Amino acid sequence: MKEWSRKVYVELPRPCEEDHRSMQKRLLAALRDCGSFYTGDSQSVFSHVVRDEADIRIRPAVLNDCLAICEQADWQVTASLGFDGRVWELLALEPGDTAAQHYGLCADLGSTTIIMELVDLNTGETLASESVFNPQIAYGDDILTRIFYTKDHPERRRELQEATAKGFRKLMVQLSKETGVDTRKCNILTVAGNTTMMHFLLGLDAFGVFQSPYAVQTLEPEVCRGAELGIPVQGFVYLCPAMENYLGGDIISGMLATGLPDREEISVFLDVGTNGELVVGNQEFLLAGAGAAGPALEGGSVRTGMRAENGAVDSVTTENGRLKAHVIGETEAKGICGSGIVDLLAELYLNGWIDLRGRFQEAEIRTEESRDEDEKEKLRIPGLKKLPMRDAASEKDMEYAIEYAQGLYFYQSDIDEFIRTKAAAMTMVEYMMNLIGLGMEDVGRFYVAGAFGTHIDKESAVTIGMYPDIDRDKIISPGNTSLQGAKKLLLDRSLTEKAEEIIERMQYVQFGAVEEFIELMRAAQAIPHTDLQRFPTVERRLLERQAAKAEK
């Protein structure tokens, strides 16, 4: 384990006739006596053989304050040291012994939310965690809008950079308020985010992320000074490196968080966000891929879809033959979020209201609005209506929609879209498993990272074929692995080498036009799958539910 930051209490010998070394020499000698500053590569004993005192940098701006502080503190001071990626640097001197107050910051830089934690570097404990909406949102809700905003406008890149930094500054202030710790005195901030976020934070042109041939500006940026980025930590900022344009530092960070690349068993790591990113692998291989899977699964392309916030239906059950929605904040429902959608589809399917293909069961359909008294008794799907299609050109363009909460409908087209997306995500997994000659049943751990995984009901997700039908204990919702990895990187600098090693090992799999992939996807475009035998527990639940209904 190596650190990014050190706080070292030293009692300096006072200058006198016999010892009139310079302040710089005096400090360096005292610090050197306090332990080794290992700057090198663990693989080579010979790398960075440091020359005497040259191993700790002291910039004039810092040296400038040292004398006054030493005199004030009777030459008993605490040195704050940070590692700049190559060399240690004295970042500040504090009067007295403040080694017990030793903090660092880590952050997940998401396109929607930035989350930051203040960590006690002596204990490894998180003292506080705060989040803000990413101020970049002012320049566009989605990443692509922001990228186009900055394209060919260097001054706008600066705007986005400054907006990002503003988010970090706000978080630092909030964390300071909450804990009383001066976050500006942190010697290190580690950040994980996707490749676009990395570019925006650094003020770089991110157009290459989305534009062929996908040559970005950097994937492994230099350790920066906070000041360089407008982030007022006195030390450095480390960004977790990325593997590819679509496979960012947030995923690499997730690898560190889960430990997937170190285990014998084969794991699947799925991160559903703006994109869907996927890693399949173990200690021997690492396959990675990405697809535009995110928005639909999170409710983005659903007509009444919304974020998982107050007013969102986040779970759906069936009671007495009718759908029952739970609303976040126990308020009136305003829309439906990812976990609600997954529940809803599972219920529709288990109730027999939609078939394997996700189509409302035509034969059983008699809407509640049927005026014909004879038809009323045939009513089977409560809440189903025929409503105008999205962008309907004429009154005839109608489609079925089911009322999942008071006045809120989920459309046939929403279902179709969702199935296509979940099929794409699952097919990525399956395709990769096939590549190594294995099937879904061989998945040892199935990680679903992020808020999405945390809130989704596992059973429902298996029911609709979004998760494989494996032992439920193997399905893991680790939460914000990007942030967790950033924290690990904060606590152990040697993991930067691990991150680089992971990137080195990772093989990027392009799906796109592969024949086999398209076939697999076609088969997966069902609930749960065209081959129901691959989901035995779902088949069982289906039969159970039908039996229960028949009993009534």
Next chain:
Amino acid sequence: MKEWSRKVYVELPRPCEEDHRSMQKRLLAALRDCGSFYTGDSQSVFSHVVRDEADIRIRPAVLNDCLAICEQADWQVTASLGFDGRVWELLALEPGDTAAQHYGLCADLGSTTIIMELVDLNTGETLASESVFNPQIAYGDDILTRIFYTKDHPERRRELQEATAKGFRKLMVQLSKETGVDTRKCNILTVAGNTTMMHFLLGLDAFGVFQSPYAVQTLEPEVCRGAELGIPVQGFVYLCPAMENYLGGDIISGMLATGLPDREEISVFLDVGTNGELVVGNQEFLLAGAGAAGPALEGGSVRTGMRAENGAVDSVTTENGRLKAHVIGETEAKGICGSGIVDLLAELYLNGWIDLRGRFQEAEIRTEESRDEDEKEKLRIPGLKKLPMRDAASEKDMEYAIEYAQGLYFYQSDIDEFIRTKAAAMTMVEYMMNLIGLGMEDVGRFYVAGAFGTHIDKESAVTIGMYPDIDRDKIISPGNTSLQGAKKLLLDRSLTEKAEEIIERMQYVQFGAVEEFIELMRAAQAIPHTDLQRFPTVERRLLERQAAKAEK
């Protein structure tokens, strides 16, 4: 030989589907192919085994511009690289091949004058040289006033820092104007100056330079970014390290310039400026010392003393039994500078107007103003008068003074002061030679650095015992060795190690209260010396002059 700066023309492969490396990787790979970037210590093959592309730093601010420049220049660009003391850094990218335009700066930061040279790093040629008065002068003519001004006032240290930087900026503008070269594009500026100047340039408290126990802030500062110091070079600033508070980077630089520490023969290096600094040594030993020798020798404590500028008497001869002064700028004389004083004293001595002790020859004195006609024929020293002493309390406090130019007088007290000072300087040399068991006759080379050495007449200097009476070819006036050393450091970075090695080898000799030193000095307080036999050529000249006078 190692460089501080490189310009490398590269033709980058365009990004395409098969090669969508990041801009950072693309650049680093191309630069790596262009040669090795040796960052290590010449003594160890193993130091700094660089990890892949990690050997050149690219900061986001620079990376930010690369794409636009590459696209504009058809991916044919020239990289400007600078060495930060530990690692190479890409400082700028330029369109096309500009490797032929490769410049660096070096400077001598004197307390009175800053001199800067623009050097073609491809040829080693100096393209232009400029000088300005050090803007610090606004805060005090002498160093001590400036130091007291900043004492306990950190904000005033910033004023001094900014004043110094302003001088550098002015020089850069002048050099750019003169040559058409954009000096801001320099990747390196090397600076040599005394320890106080080093502190002021870095914004540091310099009080330790003059205050016991003489613990300064730094003697070997870090390589800084120009921007850190308010100096608009795009690269770095290296300050030649100092050995002691009174033995600054200007002297170490002088060692590099003269090559004294590498030769077999024993050399003396004397730098007369604000202080008198001295090094005696060869490839086996290096003794160094300093004393407050400067001002008096340069005319500072002489009543009509002045800098060597227009209006200063810079040389004195005797014609037809009368003193004849040469004035810089051929204008009316306003005062006398160092070289003029040395000539004047030599002439007074050779004419027999002052004795070995520097006293006007009382026996021969009859002033021109003597009203007594009888005395008139006894007139022997033309231009001699009795004038009020400095700070005279009564009319009786008179002393002799000689008119060396129209209305300008050199006083007995001026002579006394000068003799004390030159004796102190020469005694330092002699004392050191004695320390190693040798005498003045064993001096192989006698360097007198700086403007002082350049303008002084060797013969006069020997005559008054300021230089030893050795083969005149061995007396060398190398000029501004501080600047010359800075240029050497600019052209060959490996000399930084040499500088450190010199400092390591150097032994600082304290004179002060040493019994032997005081005795030697007492003996040296004469013109040329109490022991005239040690100055055989002076004795001969004296006899020749007396013989010539007698003939008349």
